[in-house]
Amino acid sequence: MLLIKNGRVIDPFNNIDDYLDILIDKGRIVEIRQGREEGKEESRVTQIIDVRGKLVVPGLIDMHVHLREPGHEYKETIKTGCRAAASGGFSSIACMPNTNPVNDNQSVTKYILDKAKSEGCVNVFPIGAITKGLEGEFLTEMSELKNAGVVAVSDDGKSVRNSELMRRGMEYAKNFDLLVICHCEDSDLTVGGVMNEGFTSTRLGLKGIPNAAEETVVARDIILAELTGCRVHIAHVSTEGSVRIVREAKSRGVKVTAETAPHYFSLSEEALESFDTNLKVNPPLRSVKDVEAVKEGLKDGTLDVIATDHAPHSSLEKDVEFDYASSGLIGLETALPLALQLVKEKVLSLSGLISKFTANPAKILDISKGSLIPGNDADITIIDLSLNKKVDINQFKTRSRNAPFNGWELEGEALYTIVKGKVIKDINGLVV
Amino acid sequence: MPLQNKDLLTIEQLGIDEINLILDTADSMKEISTRDIKKVPTLRGKTIINLFYEPSTRTRTSFEIAGKRLSADVVNISTSASSTVKGETLKDTGKNLQAMNPDLVVIRHSVAGAPKILADSLPASIINAGDGAHEHPTQALLDAFTIREKKGEIEGLKIAIIGDITNSRVARSNIHALNKLGAEVVIYGSFTMIPPFIERMGVKVASGMDEAIKDVDVIMMLRIQMERQSRFLFPSLREYSTVFGLNLDRLKKAKEDVLIMHPGPINRGVEISPEVADGPYALILEQVTNGVAVRMALLYLLIGR
Amino acid sequence: MEKRRIIVQNQEDIEKSLRRIAYEILEKNKRGKDLVSIGIMKRGVTLARRLSSKIKEIGGIEVPMGALDINLYRDDLSEIASQPILRKTEVPFAVKDKKVILVDDVLYTGRTVRAALDAIIDLGRPQFIQLAVLLDRGHRELPIRADYVGKNVPTSEGELVEVKLVEDDGIDEVIIQEEK
Numbered sequence: 001m002l003l004i005k006n007g008r009v010i011d012p013f014n015n016i017d018d019y020l021d022i023l024i025d026k027g028r029i030v031e032i033r034q035g036r037e038e039g040k041e042e043s044r045v046t047q048i049i050d051v052r053g054k055l056v057v058p059g060l061i062d063m064h065v066h067l068r069e070p071g072h073e074y075k076e077t078i079k080t081g082c083r084a085a086a087s088g089g090f091s092s093i094a095c096m097p098n099t100n101p102v103n104d105n106q107s108v109t110k111y112i113l114d115k116a117k118s119e120g121c122v123n124v125f126p127i128g129a130i131t132k133g134l135e136g137e138f139l140t141e142m143s144e145l146k147n148a149g150v151v152a153v154s155d156d157g158k159s160v161r162n163s164e165l166m167r168r169g170m171e172y173a174k175n176f177d178l179l180v181i182c183h184c185e186d187s188d189l190t191v192g193g194v195m196n197e198g199f200t201s202t203r204l205g206l207k208g209i210p211n212a213a214e215e216t217v218v219a220r221d222i223i224l225a226e227l228t229g230c231r232v233h234i235a236h237v238s239t240e241g242s243v244r245i246v247r248e249a250k251s252r253g254v255k256v257t258a259e260t261a262p263h264y265f266s267l268s269e270e271a272l273e274s275f276d277t278n279l280k281v282n283p284p285l286r287s288v289k290d291v292e293a294v295k296e297g298l299k300d301g302t303l304d305v306i307a308t309d310h311a312p313h314s315s316l317e318k319d320v321e322f323d324y325a326s327s328g329l330i331g332l333e334t335a336l337p338l339a340l341q342l343v344k345e346k347v348l349s350l351s352g353l354i355s356k357f358t359a360n361p362a363k364i365l366d367i368s369k370g371s372l373i374p375g376n377d378a379d380i381t382i383i384d385l386s387l388n389k390k391v392d393i394n395q396f397k398t399r400s401r402n403a404p405f406n407g408w409e410l411e412g413e414a415l416y417t418i419v420k421g422k423v424i425k426d427i428n429g430l431v432v
Numbered sequence: 433m434p435l436q437n438k439d440l441l442t443i444e445q446l447g448i449d450e451i452n453l454i455l456d457t458a459d460s461m462k463e464i465s466t467r468d469i470k471k472v473p474t475l476r477g478k479t480i481i482n483l484f485y486e487p488s489t490r491t492r493t494s495f496e497i498a499g500k501r502l503s504a505d506v507v508n509i510s511t512s513a514s515s516t517v518k519g520e521t522l523k524d525t526g527k528n529l530q531a532m533n534p535d536l537v538v539i540r541h542s543v544a545g546a547p548k549i550l551a552d553s554l555p556a557s558i559i560n561a562g563d564g565a566h567e568h569p570t571q572a573l574l575d576a577f578t579i580r581e582k583k584g585e586i587e588g589l590k591i592a593i594i595g596d597i598t599n600s601r602v603a604r605s606n607i608h609a610l611n612k613l614g615a616e617v618v619i620y621g622s623f624t625m626i627p628p629f630i631e632r633m634g635v636k637v638a639s640g641m642d643e644a645i646k647d648v649d650v651i652m653m654l655r656i657q658m659e660r661q662s663r664f665l666f667p668s669l670r671e672y673s674t675v676f677g678l679n680l681d682r683l684k685k686a687k688e689d690v691l692i693m694h695p696g697p698i699n700r701g702v703e704i705s706p707e708v709a710d711g712p713y714a715l716i717l718e719q720v721t722n723g724v725a726v727r728m729a730l731l732y733l734l735i736g737r
Numbered sequence: 738m739e740k741r742r743i744i745v746q747n748q749e750d751i752e753k754s755l756r757r758i759a760y761e762i763l764e765k766n767k768r769g770k771d772l773v774s775i776g777i778m779k780r781g782v783t784l785a786r787r788l789s790s791k792i793k794e795i796g797g798i799e800v801p802m803g804a805l806d807i808n809l810y811r812d813d814l815s816e817i818a819s820q821p822i823l824r825k826t827e828v829p830f831a832v833k834d835k836k837v838i839l840v841d842d843v844l845y846t847g848r849t850v851r852a853a854l855d856a857i858i859d860l861g862r863p864q865f866i867q868l869a870v871l872l873d874r875g876h877r878e879l880p881i882r883a884d885y886v887g888k889n890v891p892t893s894e895g896e897l898v899e900v901k902l903v904e905d906d907g908i909d910e911v912i913i914q915e916e917k
Contacts, residue, residue, distance in 0.1 A: 197628060198628060198629060199628065199629035199632050201627070201628075202598075202627035202628055202629050202630055202632075202633070203604070203633060204544055204545070204566055205544045205563075205564050205565030205566035205567070205601055205604055206544050206545075206564070206565070206566070207565075208627075208628070275544070275545030275548055275549075319521065319523060320521055320522065320523075321522055321541065321543035321545065321546045321549065322543055322544060322545045322546075323542070323543040323544075323564070324543065434819070434820050434822070453822075456822075456823075457822075457823050459825055460806060460823040460824060460825045460826065461823070463825060463826055463827070464809075467859065467860060468860075468861065469859045469860070471859065472809040472810060472856075472859065473809070473810060473855070474809040474810070474814065502809075729823075732809075732823070733820070736814060736820060737814045737815050737817075737820050
């Protein structure tokens, strides 16, 4: 039995914010209780972790991760991606289907789950594709995908361009109660664009991607969701207009949820003056006004989830001229400290922040994670709020190094990551 | 060295004193091109590599002649014939060239920021001969030199830049240079070709051709791009030249002694009519002459020691 | 310890030297046909101008004048501390077949004159080049000699020779100063 003692337990799902102990046995939570006197613990308790002064929360969930396996193992494997996740405090991740081959059939789903089981150290939830090969032409066999274990479908990386197909995709997914995650981008409006269209792109002479490229498709996908009654989740919201559209739709009861990534509330377009390709991401880093709107969206609940869109790329893709560089940055190992800044800035309460990583994504994906309930898997993250650290990407567990946060002084980090009762990360680092 | 940086990547990075030093030095250099023996030994033994990822006759030739008139050894690399076709990255190409010890590399590239990649990784001096739509500093310098030669001083002048501003590195560099030198810049073009927030760069946006050119001392016309991607930016050359082109008729609305400039190559009959291009106040060919002098000045200031 | 400063030539001395050089030039170049003067910037130019006017005064001959910036021909560009600022070479006549009087204020190592010779020959092939200097301070490093000298002043290498002219510095005087 494992006992986690003296920590401040915050579990937004169960509305808990109290100093409690957690007893774990055979990979499950046995009991959550008031602290006992020293020495009065059960004799079967073989391991005690004293986390006085630390935060104890349900294992964090990142519902937007690119694991790159199968096909691009040189950027990241299921194994290394899971290690990065655990290092960042995540006990569950959902991985996008834009692998090679694409996860558009049960064999690939099975492959991912098998690999995760044998080599991954955290829970892996595959997301299947909406269209075959992500080509936007034919629907995937979603029933088969669901049976194989996908928790949602998405063509992330691109939008389904044909609106009729997107509509039918949503209706078809509805048959199996599958969530449709929408990457919203009008590829005609973005053609050739490499950063946000704004003053910085005007000054630098780089081709810009207007907010409209995201917002027109956010609107489309929400309207289609309304039409079809399908549950829809908007991925990586980055603009003021997108937040506004989601907010309005929610106020009318549309079944839409939304996420944003840490880089959309930590960086803005001005940073691209340096032409650093590690800042090239899709959707791009936006204007200061958009950053403020994203924070407001997190604050008022319009944006339910913080998900990293962890997108590893090697130097082959990044150490080139700006236009040729691939978009994407890694995020698993910096998400938590970056998000904790929001608490400092009083954008979110501690509990509110934690819910963006736990109760909310769990509910949206319909997985029994993200909360501390006796009988459920013991997925727990322990956070040290006052741990000051300078980000050193060379220490990262992810295989790639494409992060713009190197050298940033951040506060707060996951001390322990416990997955199904097993300590994967402790204060000395990864145990696996 | 008298210039702050080992490289010339942007006008944005240059101080007013540096710009004036370059222009003054170019003045001294211009004389050399009028001699019988157009050569001085100043850069003897220095190696200059022209690394052009985009095709160019005029700029590359200008740099080549500039280097040779200063007795440097000039090598031209144009990528259709080079290892880039074999997939070598810019950084690797740079390192390979550096292994042959050049003193200076002139690079033209279609991607903004590419010269910075070389400047950061090579000890050689790097001159940006045009990077995407970002900057073309030597063009702006030779334009400023040309204006200064004709008008004596740039401060207080009013200058119009007309055309596809969004895609123009010449426009951006000129806006920086002219602002630093104290001129007033007004721009005009189709809404499809004006980038957002351009006023923040210190320019006024005119609402019509006539408004743009009246009362200005210099009109700079930009070339219209004819590539496929531009097909959404204007419907036809005919309409473009009617609405946004400069011809003798339209010129009547401008000052009598207005100067006409164009970075070249010109699309005759499109943005500029043949009569205007060949007319008495067009400085297009002088810009080319001055281009050699300005580039000689830069080569001297960067590696003349 | 104060640096020693000696005034070796005052205004009167400089005037006398230039006058004498003008006479010598006229004597050596009987008819003065095709005679031109080229001054090395910047005080050589001032002196060339003065010489030209004296030659006109004494001999009635017009001597066209040019100004030469030798910085592009220096042999020590990679050694000197700061990059020299260029001035504009202005030689408004063809050098071919002319009798060039090259004028400078101080003749020292001879390297400046060497650079000037290369510069002039790049402009064309003169009939000859004769050198006129206000002061020869010795310590030649190249086999160069002046045809016309205002004054020979032996100096040591640690000394600094300063030539001041009214047009450039407000006063006519030549000073030798200990460098240390």
